[in-house]
Amino acid sequence: MHAFASLLAELARSLTWDQGSEMGRHDEFTRATNIPVYFFDPASPWQRGSNENTNGLLRQYFPKGTDLSLYSTEALAYIAAELNGRPRKVLGWQTPEELFAQPLATIE
Numbered sequence: 001m002h003a004f005a006s007l008l009a010e011l012a013r014s015l016t017w018d019q020g021s022e023m024g025r026h027d028e029f030t031r032a033t034n035i036p037v038y039f040f041d042p043a044s045p046w047q048r049g050s051n052e053n054t055n056g057l058l059r060q061y062f063p064k065g066t067d068l069s070l071y072s073t074e075a076l077a078y079i080a081a082e083l084n085g086r087p088r089k090v091l092g093w094q095t096p097e098e099l100f101a102q103p104l105a106t107i108e
Contacts, residue, residue: 011103014038018051050090057083 016038017023026037040047061079062068068076084097091099 016040016048016051018048053090054083057086 012033012035014036015029017026017040019039019042023037023039029035030037040051045052058079081097084100085095087093087095
């Protein structure tokens, strides 16, 4: 939840999560952040193409079923930075980091 604390309210309007059991405490997240959480329909991977793609990218670092609590915050931040700095075809070969910075430049 602390990762959302520094996010501008204009960019934190809602969050859409997968149906995994790890999302069972979504109500606590919403209470702590005032960000509503929505869920994809079960067995509908076409509704979450970016999520499925990102899961595939994460598998390059972690095998399915890996307990991420065994990793340090720094190690997870490093991997997040690598993925956010990776150009994506769907983004016109921009990185997620570059694309995310564009609205920030106009808000700040």
